[in-house]
Amino acid sequence: MSTTLGIGSRVDHPHFGKGVVVDTALEFYIIWFKSQQGTKSISKDYADLKTLVAAEGESGVDTITIADIEQALSNILDQRLHDTQMVPIGPRWRRGNMILKPGDPTLQSKEVPIETFFHKIVMVRDRLRVMEQKINAHKVMEDDEKVELQQYITAIYGSLTTFNVLFKETIHQFKGAAGKE
Numbered sequence: 001m002s003t004t005l006g007i008g009s010r011v012d013h014p015h016f017g018k019g020v021v022v023d024t025a026l027e028f029y030i031i032w033f034k035s036q037q038g039t040k041s042i043s044k045d046y047a048d049l050k051t052l053v054a055a056e057g058e059s060g061v062d063t064i065t066i067a068d069i070e071q072a073l074s075n076i077l078d079q080r081l082h083d084t085q086m087v088p089i090g091p092r093w094r095r096g097n098m099i100l101k102p103g104d105p106t107l108q109s110k111e112v113p114i115e116t117f118f119h120k121i122v123m124v125r126d127r128l129r130v131m132e133q134k135i136n137a138h139k140v141m142e143d144d145e146k147v148e149l150q151q152y153i154t155a156i157y158g159s160l161t162t163f164n165v166l167f168k169e170t171i172h173q174f175k176g177a178a179g180k181e
Contacts, residue, residue, distance in 0.1 A: 005021050005024070005029060005051065005055065006021065006024070007055060008055035010053040011031060012049075012052055013033065013040075017033060018033070018052070019031040019032055019033040020032050022066045029044060030066050032066070088167075089115060089118045090166055090168045094114075095113075097111045098112045098114050098117050099111050121160070121163050154176060157174045160174040161175070
């Protein structure tokens with residue numbers, strides 16, 4: 001390649017396929033390849049790298065590096081994973097208390113606001129959903145392993161259907177195996 005490519009240039013590599021230049025160095029480009037789901041360092045003088053769309057390289061200007069992109073993506077994912085959807089509790093349970101009474105009458109009962117308990121149930125549900133997504137997106141795990149873990153998660157959902165009575169809307173409720181709630 002005779003011209004210096006800037007960040008955003010689109011290229012085609014004979015082995016890695018199509019990619020985008022995400023950073024440049026003195027002697028090589030850092031290119032993100034979809035086929036690799038990651039970056040590779042490719043020499044600037046690699047003859048078989050074809051330019052599909054060239055973006056001008058800017059000298060002396062601060063550019064966005066792959067580390068900047070990774071940090072931004074990490075921040076976004078952290079925010080999304082910790083966001084919880086507002087799930088309304090059934091109106092009849094508002095301001096109510098859950099009383100845990102031991103079988104031994106000499107021991108003291110414990111009262112917990114139902115809203116506090118409900119919030120914890122919703123957090124369990126949301127974390128199960130994140131686990132489900134991570135299992136489905138896992139790159140190394142075999143399909144039969146994913147199915148096995150999914151069956152455990154479905155069984156957990158089924159065990160939690162007892163708490164569906166607390167949810168205002170049925171779309172937020174736990175669903176176990178079809179028809180076995």
